[in-house]
Amino acid sequence: MDFTSYIKNIDPEIADFIEKELKRQQENLLMIASENYADEAILQATGSILTNKYAEGYPGKRFYQGTEYYDKIEEIAIERAKKLFGADHANVQPTSGSQANQAVYLSCLNPGDILLGMDLSAGGHLTHGSSASSSGKIYKAYYYGVDPQTYLIDYEKVRQIAKEIRPKIIVCGASAYPRQIDFRKFKEIADEVGAFLLADIAHYAGLIAAGIYDSPVPYSDFVTTTTHKTLKGPRSGLILCKEQHSKKINSAVFPGIQGGPLMHVIAAKAICFKKAMSEEFKKYQIQVLKNARTLADALIKLGYKVLTGGTDCHLILIDLRDNNITGKDAAIALEKAGIVVNKNAVPFDTQSPFITSGIRIGTPAVTARGLKENEMLLIAEWLDAVLKNINNETIINDINKKVKNLCSEYPVYT
Ligand code: DSN
Numbered sequence: 001m002d003f004t005s006y007i008k009n010i011d012p013e014i015a016d017f018i019e020k021e022l023k024r025q026q027e028n029l030l031m032i033a034s035e036n037y038a039d040e041a042i043l044q045a046t047g048s049i050l051t052n053k054y055a056e057g058y059p060g061k062r063f064y065q066g067t068e069y070y071d072k073i074e075e076i077a078i079e080r081a082k083k084l085f086g087a088d089h090a091n092v093q094p095t096s097g098s099q100a101n102q103a104v105y106l107s108c109l110n111p112g113d114i115l116l117g118m119d120l121s122a123g124g125h126l127t128h129g130s131s132a133s134s135s136g137k138i139y140k141a142y143y144y145g146v147d148p149q150t151y152l153i154d155y156e157k158v159r160q161i162a163k164e165i166r167p168k169i170i171v172c173g174a175s176a177y178p179r180q181i182d183f184r185k186f187k188e189i190a191d192e193v194g195a196f197l198l199a200d201i202a203h204y205a206g207l208i209a210a211g212i213y214d215s216p217v218p219y220s221d222f223v224t225t226t227t228h229k230t231l232k233g234p235r236s237g238l239i240l241c242k243e244q245h246s247k248k249i250n251s252a253v254f255p256g257i258q259g260g261p262l263m264h265v266i267a268a269k270a271i272c273f274k275k276a277m278s279e280e281f282k283k284y285q286i287q288v289l290k291n292a293r294t295l296a297d298a299l300i301k302l303g304y305k306v307l308t309g310g311t312d313c314h315l316i317l318i319d320l321r322d323n324n325i326t327g328k329d330a331a332i333a334l335e336k337a338g339i340v341v342n343k344n345a346v347p348f349d350t351q352s353p354f355i356t357s358g359i360r361i362g363t364p365a366v367t368a369r370g371l372k373e374n375e376m377l378l379i380a381e382w383l384d385a386v387l388k389n390i391n392n393e394t395i396i397n398d399i400n401k402k403v404k405n406l407c408s409e410y411p412v413y414t
Contacts, residue, residue, distance in 0.1 A: 001040055001413050027407050028338045029379065033315035033362025034175070034203065034229045037369065037412055039275065042268045046234045050264035058250060073267045080273035084209050085217050087240035092269055093253050093261040094237030097202040100224035101127040101171075102134065103239060104198050107252035108221075109168055111138050116162055116195070117171035118153075119143035122347045123317075125200060128171045142167065146177075146347050151307045153177070155185045162193045172216070173200030173224075176344055176360050178311035180214055187219035198222040206230025206364070207313055209276045210285035221245055230288065230314050230364050232281075233272025236265045284367060288314045291363040294373040298380030307346060307358075315362040319346045325387060327356030333390035334359075338403030339383060369410040378406070 003022060007015040025037070038046075050073070056063040059071040059078075074092060081090035094100035109115065115135065118124030122145035126133040129141025142165045147154040162170060170193075172186045183199055190197040199216030205225040207213035217223055223240040227233035241249050254261070275281055289312075296306045296316045307317040320330055327343030334341055344360035351357050361383075366375070382399045389395040 001043075003043075003413075022413060026412055027404050028335075028340050029403055029407065030365040031339060031341045031361050031363070031379075033342075033360050033364070034226075035362070036229060036232050036364045038228065038232060038234060038268075039271075040413070041271050041275075042232075042234050045268035045271055046264050048264050048267065050267050051262075053263065054260040055263050056254060056260050058254070070263050073263065073270060074261075077266050077270035077273065080270055080277070081238055081240065084273050084276055085215065085223070085240055087217050087223065088243040089241050089246035089249065091239040091241075091246075091249050091253050092266050093258060094224075094239055095258065095262055095265070096235070096237045097125075097200065097224060097226035098127045098133075098237070099253075099257060100226075100237035100239045101125075101198070101200060102257050103249065103252040104222045104224060104241075105135060105139060105169070106256045107245065107248040108196050109139055113139050113168040114165055115139040115141045115169050115171065116158075116165060116167035117141060117143060118174055118177070119145045121345050121349060122146045123174040123176035124171075125173070125175045125202070128173075128200065148348060151347055152179060153181065155182060155189070158186070159189045159192065162189050162195065166193055167195045169196040169198055171198045171200060173198075173202065173204075175203060176315070176317055178313055178315055178317055179308050180312040181216070183214060183216035183219045186216075196221040198224065200224050202226040203229055203315065204313055206232060206276065206281075207285050207289065210282040212282075212285055212289060213313055222249070227269050227272055230285065231272060231276060232284075232364070232368065233276075234265045234268035236262070236269055238269065287372060288363050288367045290373060291367050291371065291376050292316055294376040295361065295363065295380055298377050299383065302380060302384045304384075314364050315360055317344060317346060317358055317360050319358050320387070321346075321357045323387060325390060326351060327358045328354065329390055330359050330387055333386050333396060334383065337382065337386045337396045337399040338407075339379065339386070339399075369407075369412045371406075371410060375406065375410075378402075 004015040055067045055070040077092040078090045117128030120130045129136045144158045170190045197220045199220040204213045208215045228235040296310045305319040331343040343356040345356045346358035
């Protein structure tokens with residue numbers, strides 16, 4: 001696929017970096033759990049002439065003339081999102097998961113209201129009330145975590161905290177939690193304390209769309225997601241909600257926190273939702289899960305501490321404290337070998353977020369390029385060899401050659 005022919009003539013410097021990045025994506029095993037390869041049709045829509053126009057407002061009620069086709073595109077995206085997830089209402093304008101969450105808070109909270117979210121260090125997200133984020137600055141945030149023995153969410157503890165602090169909203173969903181979240185239980189707890197329930201499914205959306213991870217849609221007031229992780233669409237966000245919240249959600253997104261919607265990205269989201277309804281997408285998600293489970297089992301056999309003993313989704317978390325390696329050193333060594341993961345805090349981590357004691361590994365992107373269980377066993381061996389020899393250049397270079405060979409057998413963006 002041609003990504004740079006026009007750019008080269010105008011800005012060879014940027015074209016060169018795009019070409020280099022393309023090569024990086026082709027020649028490495030991308031195993032950051034939140035990343036994926038967007039299909040060519042998605043890339044074409046995001047690079048299309050739809051970027052040229054303002055369309056503030058919503059279909060049928062815009063602030064600019066000339067939006068006839070934009071209305072159609074946004075209507076299609078909305079209908080597909082509703083159908084895909086079985087939701088009453090969809091707002092397809094948020095430009096990211098973070099903005100989707102901000103809009104939900106704006107729609108139903110006042111500054112100083114109480115929010116209960118999952119602790120960042122236990123696997124939650126910055127926008128679930130972290131003091132570094134506006135969600136923790138504007139609202140009064142409290143946190144629940146995981147059980148220190150099982151690393152699973154302790155729902156009784158969540159209930160206890162909720163009863164003590166009486167939140168106006170409970171946020172469930174995570175960036176680094178490998179197990180099924182019991183959304184029904186969260187709903188029970190939210191009802192007991194009269195709180196709204198927001199489920200942030202940014203990581204799990206693709207698996208949910210495919211029906212292999214339980215959906216929070218029936219239980220939640222609001223569901224937010226990104227569209228570029230397991231969902232394999234463009235870099236963007238989405239809000240789903242119950243009908244009674246639809247008006248407030250729309251005005252919280254625009255004019256609440258955003259101006260003109262990125263209509264080229266909304267077109268790409270429409271394509272993404274269409275693809276996510278296909279049998280092929282379901283097969284892909286099943287393979288993502290099989291691959292993550294195969295990798296987890298293989299790493300456990302090799303002696304690694306895979307938190308919770310496995311996974312119900314596309315990601316696994318490894319606690320490296322027993323291996324005497326920090327997450328940072330592990331991620332740097334693995335990248336040299338061509339296996340790109342991210343350092344990740346593990347629950348109750350004693351290292352700083354820049355160092356961490358763990359790594360997070362995801363299978364969406366490697367599955368998208370066609371890798372299956374046998375390749376996961378190879379990757380587990382290579383991970384082990386690198387982590388046991390993080391300062392041995394010869395071994396790391398040798399693994400890198402093997403990684404490049406494997407990637408050439410499963411090409412992307414040819
Ligand atoms: N940055 C995303 C992730 O890696 O999980 C969350 O926003």
